[in-house]
Amino acid sequence: MADLTPQSALGDTAARQLANATKTVPILSTISPRWLVHLLQWLPVEAGIYRLNTVKNPQDVHVACTAREDESELPQTFVDYDETPREYFLNGVSTIVDVHTRISDLYSSPFDQVKEQLRLAIETIKETQEGQLINNPDYGLLANVHPDQVNYPLTGAPTPDDLDLLIAKVWKEPAFFLTHPDAIAAFGRECTRRGVPPPTVSLFGSQFLTWRGIPIIPSDKVPVVDGKTKILLIRVGDKRQGVVGLYQPGLAGEQAPGLSVRFMGINRSAIASYLISLYCSLVVQSPDALAVLDDVEIGKFHDYPDTYK
Numbered sequence: 121m122a123d124l125t126p127q128s129a130l131g132d133t134a135a136r137q138l139a140n141a142t143k144t145v146p147i148l149s150t151i152s153p154r155w156l157v158h159l160l161q162w163l164p165v166e167a168g169i170y171r172l173n174t175v176k177n178p179q180d181v182h183v184a185c186t187a188r189e190d191e192s193e194l195p196q197t198f199v200d201y202d203e204t205p206r207e208y209f210l211n212g213v214s215t216i217v218d219v220h221t222r223i224s225d226l227y228s229s230p231f232d233q234v235k236e237q238l239r240l241a242i243e244t245i246k247e248t249q250e251g252q253l254i255n256n257p258d259y260g261l262l263a264n265v266h267p268d269q270v271n272y273p274l275t276g277a278p279t280p281d282d283l284d285l286l287i288a289k290v291w292k293e294p295a296f297f298l299t300h301p302d303a304i305a306a307f308g309r310e311c312t313r314r315g316v317p318p319p320t321v322s323l324f325g326s327q328f329l330t331w332r333g334i335p336i337i338p339s340d341k342v343p344v345v346d347g348k349t350k351i352l353l354i355r356v357g358d359k360r361q362g363v364v365g366l367y368q369p370g371l372a373g374e375q376a377p378g379l380s381v382r383f384m385g386i387n388r389s390a391i392a393s394y395l396i397s398l399y400c401s402l403v404v405q406s407p408d409a410l411a412v413l414d415d416v417e418i419g420k421f422h423d424y425p426d427t428y429k
Contacts (some may be wrong), residue, residue: 141162146236148240150247152335154250155339156339157246157365159251159356162378164367168209169207169209170207173205176203184196208377208401209398209401210401213397213399215396219237222392247397254298254339262412265352268407269407269412270412272413272414277306277417278314279308283297283331283353285330286353287332293360294353295334295356296354297334297336297353297354298379300339300342300343301415302344302418303416303418304386305418307351309344310420348418350416351416354409361405362406363403363405365401380396381396
Protein backbone atom coordinates (compact mmCIF):
# COMPACT_ATOMS: atom_id res chain seq x y z
CA MET A 121 0.00 0.00 0.00
CA ALA A 122 1.41 3.41 -0.98
CA ASP A 123 2.58 5.75 1.77
CA LEU A 124 0.09 8.61 1.88
CA THR A 125 1.91 10.56 4.61
CA PRO A 126 1.98 14.21 3.44
CA GLN A 127 5.44 15.75 2.84
CA SER A 128 6.37 18.11 5.65
CA ALA A 129 9.79 19.37 4.45
CA LEU A 130 11.75 20.07 1.27
CA GLY A 131 12.81 16.86 -0.46
CA ASP A 132 16.20 15.87 -1.87
CA THR A 133 15.21 16.02 -5.54
CA ALA A 134 13.90 19.57 -5.36
CA ALA A 135 16.75 20.73 -3.10
CA ARG A 136 19.39 19.55 -5.56
CA GLN A 137 18.11 22.05 -8.10
CA LEU A 138 19.75 24.82 -6.04
CA ALA A 139 22.99 22.96 -5.34
CA ASN A 140 26.22 23.10 -7.35
CA ALA A 141 27.71 19.71 -8.15
CA THR A 142 31.47 19.38 -7.70
CA LYS A 143 32.74 18.21 -11.07
CA THR A 144 35.94 16.43 -12.05
CA VAL A 145 38.01 16.89 -15.15
CA PRO A 146 37.47 14.05 -17.67
CA ILE A 147 39.02 10.81 -16.41
CA LEU A 148 40.85 8.63 -18.93
CA SER A 149 41.43 5.10 -17.60
CA THR A 150 44.23 4.36 -20.08
CA ILE A 151 46.60 6.91 -18.48
CA SER A 152 49.56 5.26 -16.73
CA PRO A 153 52.60 6.68 -14.85
CA ARG A 154 54.91 6.03 -17.88
CA TRP A 155 57.97 5.47 -15.68
CA LEU A 156 60.15 4.46 -18.64
CA VAL A 157 59.91 7.95 -20.16
CA HIS A 158 60.92 9.51 -16.84
CA LEU A 159 63.88 7.19 -16.28
CA LEU A 160 65.52 7.60 -19.69
CA GLN A 161 68.03 10.32 -20.53
CA TRP A 162 66.71 12.37 -23.45
CA LEU A 163 69.06 13.86 -26.04
CA PRO A 164 68.14 16.62 -28.52
CA VAL A 165 68.96 15.87 -32.15
CA GLU A 166 69.61 18.13 -35.12
CA ALA A 167 67.44 17.70 -38.22
CA GLY A 168 65.82 14.57 -36.78
CA ILE A 169 68.90 12.35 -37.36
CA TYR A 170 71.17 10.62 -34.83
CA ARG A 171 74.27 8.77 -36.08
CA LEU A 172 75.66 6.13 -33.72
CA ASN A 173 79.42 5.98 -34.39
CA THR A 174 81.21 2.88 -33.07
CA VAL A 175 84.80 1.63 -32.96
CA LYS A 176 85.52 -1.21 -35.46
CA ASN A 177 87.37 -4.27 -34.05
CA PRO A 178 88.15 -2.81 -30.61
CA GLN A 179 90.19 -5.92 -29.76
CA ASP A 180 92.78 -4.77 -32.33
CA VAL A 181 93.74 -1.72 -30.26
CA HIS A 182 97.03 -2.84 -28.67
CA VAL A 183 98.74 -1.40 -25.61
CA ALA A 184 101.57 -2.67 -23.43
CA CYS A 185 102.34 -2.54 -19.73
CA THR A 186 106.12 -2.29 -19.53
CA ALA A 187 108.23 -3.45 -16.63
CA ARG A 188 110.88 -1.28 -14.97
CA GLU A 189 114.03 -0.86 -17.06
CA ASP A 190 112.27 -2.61 -19.94
CA GLU A 191 113.45 -1.15 -23.25
CA SER A 192 111.32 -3.36 -25.50
CA GLU A 193 109.61 -1.70 -28.43
CA LEU A 194 106.12 -0.35 -27.77
CA PRO A 195 103.20 -1.57 -29.91
CA GLN A 196 101.88 0.66 -32.67
CA THR A 197 98.13 0.95 -32.94
CA PHE A 198 95.18 3.10 -33.97
CA VAL A 199 91.45 3.10 -33.31
CA ASP A 200 89.38 2.38 -36.40
CA TYR A 201 85.75 3.46 -36.88
CA ASP A 202 82.77 1.74 -38.43
CA GLU A 203 82.48 3.18 -41.94
CA THR A 204 78.71 2.56 -42.14
CA PRO A 205 77.31 3.57 -38.74
CA ARG A 206 73.61 3.17 -38.04
CA GLU A 207 71.48 6.28 -38.28
CA TYR A 208 68.30 6.77 -36.27
CA PHE A 209 65.42 8.92 -37.47
CA LEU A 210 62.72 10.39 -35.27
CA ASN A 211 59.27 8.87 -35.54
CA GLY A 212 56.15 10.97 -35.17
CA VAL A 213 53.03 10.19 -33.14
CA SER A 214 50.33 12.62 -34.28
CA THR A 215 46.62 13.34 -34.25
CA ILE A 216 44.20 16.16 -35.10
CA VAL A 217 41.73 17.25 -32.42
CA ASP A 218 38.51 18.89 -33.66
CA VAL A 219 36.42 21.08 -31.35
CA HIS A 220 33.19 22.82 -32.44
CA THR A 221 33.49 26.51 -31.62
CA ARG A 222 29.94 26.53 -30.27
CA ILE A 223 30.96 23.91 -27.69
CA SER A 224 34.09 25.76 -26.62
CA ASP A 225 32.23 29.10 -26.51
CA LEU A 226 29.23 27.98 -24.46
CA TYR A 227 30.40 25.09 -22.30
CA SER A 228 33.86 26.02 -21.06
CA SER A 229 33.05 26.75 -17.43
CA PRO A 230 34.38 25.55 -15.06
CA PHE A 231 36.66 23.58 -17.39
CA ASP A 232 38.00 24.83 -20.71
CA GLN A 233 36.73 22.39 -23.35
CA VAL A 234 39.64 22.97 -25.73
CA LYS A 235 42.18 22.54 -22.96
CA GLU A 236 40.62 19.27 -21.79
CA GLN A 237 40.34 17.88 -25.32
CA LEU A 238 44.00 18.64 -25.94
CA ARG A 239 45.08 17.29 -22.54
CA LEU A 240 43.42 13.92 -23.06
CA ALA A 241 44.73 13.61 -26.63
CA ILE A 242 48.26 14.43 -25.44
CA GLU A 243 48.01 11.82 -22.67
CA THR A 244 47.00 9.22 -25.26
CA ILE A 245 49.89 10.22 -27.53
CA LYS A 246 52.34 9.89 -24.62
CA GLU A 247 50.95 6.43 -23.84
CA THR A 248 51.57 5.47 -27.46
CA GLN A 249 55.08 6.91 -27.21
CA GLU A 250 55.97 4.62 -24.31
CA GLY A 251 54.54 1.64 -26.17
CA GLN A 252 56.68 2.48 -29.20
CA LEU A 253 59.83 2.85 -27.07
CA ILE A 254 59.32 -0.77 -26.03
CA ASN A 255 57.71 -2.43 -29.05
CA ASN A 256 58.58 -0.44 -32.19
CA PRO A 257 59.99 -2.96 -34.74
CA ASP A 258 62.75 -0.52 -35.74
CA TYR A 259 64.01 1.33 -32.67
CA GLY A 260 62.09 -0.31 -29.79
CA LEU A 261 63.89 -1.96 -26.88
CA LEU A 262 62.67 -5.47 -27.67
CA ALA A 263 63.74 -5.22 -31.31
CA ASN A 264 67.29 -4.16 -30.39
CA VAL A 265 68.34 -6.80 -27.88
CA HIS A 266 71.54 -8.48 -29.07
CA PRO A 267 71.16 -12.30 -29.37
CA ASP A 268 73.96 -12.78 -26.82
CA GLN A 269 71.92 -10.74 -24.32
CA VAL A 270 68.87 -13.04 -24.23
CA ASN A 271 68.26 -15.37 -21.26
CA TYR A 272 65.45 -17.81 -20.49
CA PRO A 273 63.97 -18.66 -17.07
CA LEU A 274 65.36 -21.72 -15.33
CA THR A 275 61.90 -22.99 -14.32
CA GLY A 276 59.49 -20.88 -16.36
CA ALA A 277 58.56 -18.41 -13.62
CA PRO A 278 60.93 -15.50 -12.91
CA THR A 279 63.18 -16.42 -9.99
CA PRO A 280 65.89 -14.50 -8.11
CA ASP A 281 68.44 -16.68 -9.92
CA ASP A 282 67.08 -15.54 -13.29
CA LEU A 283 67.41 -11.89 -12.37
CA ASP A 284 70.93 -12.49 -11.08
CA LEU A 285 71.90 -13.95 -14.46
CA LEU A 286 70.35 -10.92 -16.14
CA ILE A 287 72.48 -8.64 -13.97
CA ALA A 288 75.53 -10.58 -15.15
CA LYS A 289 74.61 -9.58 -18.71
CA VAL A 290 74.28 -5.86 -17.87
CA TRP A 291 76.84 -5.60 -15.10
CA LYS A 292 78.18 -2.17 -16.03
CA GLU A 293 75.99 0.14 -13.93
CA PRO A 294 72.53 -1.36 -14.57
CA ALA A 295 69.79 1.20 -13.93
CA PHE A 296 66.47 -0.66 -13.71
CA PHE A 297 64.45 -3.72 -14.66
CA LEU A 298 61.39 -3.14 -16.85
CA THR A 299 58.52 -5.60 -17.11
CA HIS A 300 54.76 -6.11 -17.00
CA PRO A 301 53.07 -5.75 -13.58
CA ASP A 302 51.99 -9.41 -13.76
CA ALA A 303 55.65 -10.45 -14.05
CA ILE A 304 56.48 -8.40 -10.95
CA ALA A 305 53.73 -10.25 -9.10
CA ALA A 306 55.12 -13.58 -10.37
CA PHE A 307 58.63 -12.62 -9.21
CA GLY A 308 57.24 -11.63 -5.82
CA ARG A 309 55.64 -15.08 -5.45
CA GLU A 310 58.96 -16.78 -6.23
CA CYS A 311 60.72 -14.58 -3.67
CA THR A 312 58.04 -15.39 -1.06
CA ARG A 313 58.45 -19.11 -1.72
CA ARG A 314 62.20 -18.82 -1.09
CA GLY A 315 61.83 -16.60 1.95
CA VAL A 316 63.68 -13.65 0.37
CA PRO A 317 61.14 -10.82 0.10
CA PRO A 318 62.58 -8.10 -2.14
CA PRO A 319 63.14 -4.67 -0.55
CA THR A 320 61.39 -1.58 -1.83
CA VAL A 321 62.66 1.84 -2.86
CA SER A 322 60.85 5.17 -3.23
CA LEU A 323 61.08 6.84 -6.65
CA PHE A 324 58.93 9.75 -7.86
CA GLY A 325 56.90 9.38 -4.68
CA SER A 326 55.98 5.75 -5.40
CA GLN A 327 57.23 2.45 -4.01
CA PHE A 328 58.98 -0.09 -6.26
CA LEU A 329 60.24 -3.59 -5.59
CA THR A 330 63.98 -3.99 -6.07
CA TRP A 331 66.41 -6.84 -6.60
CA ARG A 332 70.08 -6.45 -5.65
CA GLY A 333 69.32 -2.75 -5.19
CA ILE A 334 68.00 -2.35 -8.75
CA PRO A 335 64.37 -1.12 -9.02
CA ILE A 336 61.83 -3.21 -10.93
CA ILE A 337 59.74 -0.78 -13.01
CA PRO A 338 56.25 -1.80 -14.19
CA SER A 339 54.81 -1.00 -17.61
CA ASP A 340 51.67 -2.44 -19.13
CA LYS A 341 53.22 -1.85 -22.58
CA VAL A 342 55.53 -4.88 -22.17
CA PRO A 343 53.60 -7.54 -24.14
CA VAL A 344 51.98 -10.60 -22.57
CA VAL A 345 51.31 -13.44 -25.01
CA ASP A 346 49.88 -16.83 -24.01
CA GLY A 347 50.67 -16.23 -20.36
CA LYS A 348 54.29 -15.29 -21.01
CA THR A 349 56.09 -11.93 -21.00
CA LYS A 350 59.61 -10.48 -20.82
CA ILE A 351 61.81 -8.81 -18.22
CA LEU A 352 64.35 -6.26 -19.45
CA LEU A 353 67.40 -4.90 -17.66
CA ILE A 354 68.62 -1.53 -18.91
CA ARG A 355 71.65 0.69 -18.48
CA VAL A 356 70.84 4.30 -19.31
CA GLY A 357 72.78 7.43 -20.16
CA ASP A 358 75.00 8.83 -22.87
CA LYS A 359 78.14 8.82 -20.70
CA ARG A 360 77.58 5.17 -19.79
CA GLN A 361 77.13 4.11 -23.43
CA GLY A 362 73.64 3.05 -22.45
CA VAL A 363 70.08 3.50 -23.67
CA VAL A 364 69.01 7.07 -24.53
CA GLY A 365 65.87 8.66 -25.89
CA LEU A 366 65.88 11.17 -28.75
CA TYR A 367 63.69 14.21 -29.33
CA GLN A 368 63.54 17.20 -31.66
CA PRO A 369 64.01 20.57 -29.88
CA GLY A 370 62.63 23.93 -30.95
CA LEU A 371 59.40 22.76 -32.60
CA ALA A 372 56.77 25.33 -33.54
CA GLY A 373 54.14 25.37 -30.83
CA GLU A 374 56.38 23.35 -28.48
CA GLN A 375 54.60 22.38 -25.25
CA ALA A 376 57.19 19.89 -23.93
CA PRO A 377 60.42 18.36 -25.32
CA GLY A 378 59.52 16.92 -28.71
CA LEU A 379 55.80 17.75 -28.33
CA SER A 380 54.02 20.50 -30.24
CA VAL A 381 50.43 21.73 -30.49
CA ARG A 382 49.49 23.91 -33.45
CA PHE A 383 46.20 25.61 -34.30
CA MET A 384 45.16 24.65 -37.85
CA GLY A 385 42.26 27.07 -38.26
CA ILE A 386 38.45 27.01 -38.32
CA ASN A 387 36.56 25.47 -41.23
CA ARG A 388 33.20 26.57 -42.74
CA SER A 389 31.37 24.30 -40.29
CA ALA A 390 32.79 26.33 -37.37
CA ILE A 391 35.03 23.46 -36.24
CA ALA A 392 38.46 24.42 -34.90
CA SER A 393 41.31 21.94 -35.51
CA TYR A 394 44.54 21.44 -33.55
CA LEU A 395 47.51 19.37 -34.71
CA ILE A 396 49.35 17.50 -31.95
CA SER A 397 52.72 15.92 -32.82
CA LEU A 398 55.29 14.09 -30.70
CA TYR A 399 58.65 13.17 -32.27
CA CYS A 400 60.91 10.63 -30.58
CA SER A 401 63.17 7.62 -30.99
CA LEU A 402 65.40 5.42 -28.84
CA VAL A 403 69.00 4.22 -29.16
CA VAL A 404 70.82 1.30 -27.54
CA GLN A 405 74.35 2.67 -27.76
CA SER A 406 76.13 -0.53 -26.74
CA PRO A 407 74.88 -4.15 -26.98
CA ASP A 408 75.66 -4.83 -23.32
CA ALA A 409 73.41 -1.94 -22.23
CA LEU A 410 70.30 -4.10 -22.63
CA ALA A 411 69.36 -7.69 -21.80
CA VAL A 412 66.07 -9.57 -21.70
CA LEU A 413 64.66 -12.56 -19.85
CA ASP A 414 62.33 -14.10 -22.42
CA ASP A 415 59.36 -16.49 -22.15
CA VAL A 416 58.64 -15.56 -18.53
CA GLU A 417 55.61 -17.43 -17.17
CA ILE A 418 53.30 -15.22 -15.10
CA GLY A 419 50.64 -17.75 -14.06
CA LYS A 420 52.64 -20.06 -11.79
CA PHE A 421 51.39 -20.35 -8.19
CA HIS A 422 52.49 -22.48 -5.26
CA ASP A 423 50.63 -24.51 -2.62
CA TYR A 424 51.51 -23.71 0.97
CA PRO A 425 50.57 -25.48 4.23
CA ASP A 426 47.19 -24.53 5.62
CA THR A 427 48.84 -22.54 8.40
CA TYR A 428 50.18 -20.11 5.80
CA LYS A 429 46.90 -19.55 3.94
